Amino acid sequence: RLFSSASSSTLTHGDEASTHVDAGGVVDVNPPRGTRDFPPEDMRLRTWLFDQFREVSRLMAFEEVDFPVLESEALFIRKAGEEITQQLYNFEDKGGRRVVLRPEITPSLARLVIKQGKSVSLPLKWFTIGQCWRYERMTRGRRREHYQWNMDIFGVPKVLAEAELLQAIVLLFQRLGITSSDVGIRVSSRKVLQAVLNMYSIPEHLFTEVCIIVDKLGKLTREEIEKELMSTGLSSEAVEGIIEVLSLKSLSKLEEVLGSGVEAVADLKKLFSFAEQYGYADWICFDASVVRGLAYYTGIVFEAFDREGKLRAICGGGRYDRLLSTFGSEDIPACGFGFGDAVIVELLKEKGLLPDMSRQIDDIVFPLDEELEGPASSIASSLRKKGRAVDLVADKRLKWVFKHAERINASRLILVGNSEWERGMIRVKILSTREEFEVKAGDLE
Numbered sequence: 001r002l003f004s005s006a007s008s009s010t011l012t013h014g015d016e017a018s019t020h021v022d023a024g025g026v027v028d029v030n031p032p033r034g035t036r037d038f039p040p041e042d043m044r045l046r047t048w049l050f051d052q053f054r055e056v057s058r059l060m061a062f063e064e065v066d067f068p069v070l071e072s073e074a075l076f077i078r079k080a081g082e083e084i085t086q087q088l089y090n091f092e093d094k095g096g097r098r099v100v101l102r103p104e105i106t107p108s109l110a111r112l113v114i115k116q117g118k119s120v121s122l123p124l125k126w127f128t129i130g131q132c133w134r135y136e137r138m139t140r141g142r143r144r145e146h147y148q149w150n151m152d153i154f155g156v157p158k159v160l161a162e163a164e165l166l167q168a169i170v171l172l173f174q175r176l177g178i179t180s181s182d183v184g185i186r187v188s189s190r191k192v193l194q195a196v197l198n199m200y201s202i203p204e205h206l207f208t209e210v211c212i213i214v215d216k217l218g219k220l221t222r223e224e225i226e227k228e229l230m231s232t233g234l235s236s237e238a239v240e241g242i243i244e245v246l247s248l249k250s251l252s253k254l255e256e257v258l259g260s261g262v263e264a265v266a267d268l269k270k271l272f273s274f275a276e277q278y279g280y281a282d283w284i285c286f287d288a289s290v291v292r293g294l295a296y297y298t299g300i301v302f303e304a305f306d307r308e309g310k311l312r313a314i315c316g317g318g319r320y321d322r323l324l325s326t327f328g329s330e331d332i333p334a335c336g337f338g339f340g341d342a343v344i345v346e347l348l349k350e351k352g353l354l355p356d357m358s359r360q361i362d363d364i365v366f367p368l369d370e371e372l373e374g375p376a377s378s379i380a381s382s383l384r385k386k387g388r389a390v391d392l393v394a395d396k397r398l399k400w401v402f403k404h405a406e407r408i409n410a411s412r413l414i415l416v417g418n419s420e421w422e423r424g425m426i427r428v429k430i431l432s433t434r435e436e437f438e439v440k441a442g443d444l445e
């Protein structure tokens, strides 16, 4: 514990109590509920994962963008009863403005596209990695923040855009060593549900609400889903029809039920034929139950899942052709996905695919006497200017330095000692081969 649990008097400075501890004199060293610290080893893993996200974005020719974590609440007020908008991390700032810690990134992307307006030429292919927030009652002890990699394409109405996004996801999995035996991607289209609602002449305004309800398939029982659907005013016949179609996992069966020439079927057939061309057909499967829980999806939707069924969705996304008009702007066809930083790490752990996250340093420079600290720092400085990662160590016993060199996987140990320095020399140990030699200080590369 950082402080004893003594009374606060032991912690005061002068006559005012320290402002960092409560009356009990103990500061809480944990981060706020539902949030994480990233100490060095965790940060190395996160940096490695984000580097994979960035490399795939580069391969796909996407441009990086960024936004404030803080957004106007108005960007996320939607009436569809989505979990994400019911758990807004929202508050009023000191200027009386209603703001949120963003729960997702797509609305910010849409806002920037609108703001850029005519100054950008379509298509746009943008990516970002950003922290997203939700305020969930900690009854379920779940996280309140995660980082999400988002890839979005604006201005391409055809399913080739969704096919591009699916390749990005498959490339990412392949870079991490995950195969299509570990993970699949369920693909469907909101137009399937649209077609079913049309079959039962269900009014358009119920579409989004029905989507949000059926997205809970697999989380709620069939009875609960049926009850919620009936509560929207759907007939039991329509409810049965919806549930029957959504349980389809074959495109040909879907075509039988919906009839040929239905846009939903045409889109999906096109997407699956692209998948063959890209070479990721074995990663994807049609599953009509996929609707995703965001109100604004209008077409193809998809989500990646672990085939053992132990984890929550790894990533998900879809087409959202009418989001911009909800912000009062001209619509631009768009599609994208979000890929969180938590479930993927759970999967890598499950599969024994976590990379080695130990430190690696090029050189340790160590002065054997205090009066050699100056020369040691000049040696460290010249090595750093040549691009070497150098740990300058002082005030330690040599035994500790050897242990430290092992701990941080240093390649070389450079010792600055009196007898050598008098001759302008330093001693170099190559730690992998134990080879040791003297070299003129200025000649060391």
Ligand SMILES: OCc1cccc(Br)n1
Pocket (backbone or CB within 6 Å): 084, 103, 104, 132, 133, 134, 143, 144, 145, 146
């Ligand atoms: O994907 C839902 C979500 C949104 C924000 C924060 C967290 Br943790 N999870």
